[in-house]
Amino acid sequence: MAYNLPPLPWLRAFEAAARLGNFTRAAEELLITPAAVSYQVRQLEQQLGYPLFDRLHRELKLTRLGQTYLPSVEKAFSDLSIATVSVFGGRESKPVRFRCLSSFGHLWMIPRLAAFQAENPGIDVQMISAAWAETLNPDLFEIDVRFGDGTWSDGAVEFLVNDPVIAVCHPDLALDSTKSDVGQLSQAVRLDIMGVLDTWESFFRLYGHAVPGRSGLQVDQTLSALELAALGHGHALVLETLANPYLESGRLIRSTDKVITSRHSYYLVTSGPRQALSPEAQAFCDWLIREMRA
Known part of the structure; x- marks a missing residue:
């Protein structure tokens, strides 16, 4: 999309000069000369076709x-500034960016983020949700909470918990309760999650x-299966x-006391050794490990 805009340096010179009242103070803020500010404002006025200032003594x-x-x-400019800090963080510190699977993010992480921020009020966090684990990209996020076999080679892998x-x-x-629970489940409506190893077939075997x-x-997601089960659509x-x-909350109950030991586990994957991460990222990792292993 093409924007009908004057060059941004001209607009910045105009805004600073208008806010500060003269070209000299605007030049000090913009780290250029007063003559450069005056030139940029005049160029802007010429492009717009109208004067923006009355130049008095x-x-x-x-x-x-x-x-x-x-x-x-x-x-x-205010909107640009807010958007820049929101996405990339301020000059003093950058937010801790982490990725996790959508179901884990909604059901485990989001209810606990307030507690982390209460413990660490100076640390901003950004959560990126994903449907499936992909390669860790340090430019986008440096912490990944994954569920799998732990055999990834794109970062430092640390076991969290087997669920x-x-x-x-x-x-x-x-x-x-007077009848076989496994037998009843074999006749019941069951909900399947695609792509998982621990299936109903594994349970019955x-x-x-x-x-x-x-x-x-x-x-395709645990969250969807849980919502369907909570609405009475099956086990x-x-x-x-x-x-x-x-x-x-009482929306669901256990169908049976029988469980499966999952063949996959939760892992923490970081872009490098945890000791090499920023202090803010290390604090987040320490908190995550403590909470998941509690």
Whole structure:
């Protein structure tokens, strides 16, 4: 998209001169000469076709058009400044940028971020959600919370926790305690999460039951499976850490006490050794490890 804009240095010279009242003070702020500020303002006026200042003795006074134009220019630079700090951080410190899977971010990380910020009020954090783990890009984020086998080669890998896989359902779908729970689950509507290793097939084999055919919806994220289960659409097989918010609120209950030991675990992947990260990133990693292993 083409923008009908004057050169930004000309606009910056105009804004500084209008705010500070003369070219000399504007030059000191912009680290150029007063003559350069005067030249840039005149170039701007020539391009616009109208004067922006009445040049008085040692003083500048905005013309009527200059007064009308100034608030929009000030807002544009203010918006750029806010956006720059929001995305890239200030000059003094940069935010800690980390990535995690969407379900983990929504169900585990977000409820705890306020606690981290209360402990570390001077550290800003940015969370990037992802559907699947990809290569760590230090230019975009230097910390990655991954779920897998830990055999990645794009960063320093540190084990966090192995999470059991449990079956959950809406309270209305509670199994009959007088009958075989595994047998009832084989006949029940079950929700499958695509792309995971710890499936209903693994569950039934582990507990010595013939593997039944598919019975229910398939989704690509744990969060979707949990929401469907909470709405009564079937039994879901999910990581306990991610199910806990639903269990604690009563939206879900355990279908059975039987669990699977997950073949994958949570890992912390960093762009280099943790000791080489910024102090802010090290503090975040220390907090994350403590919280996940608690």
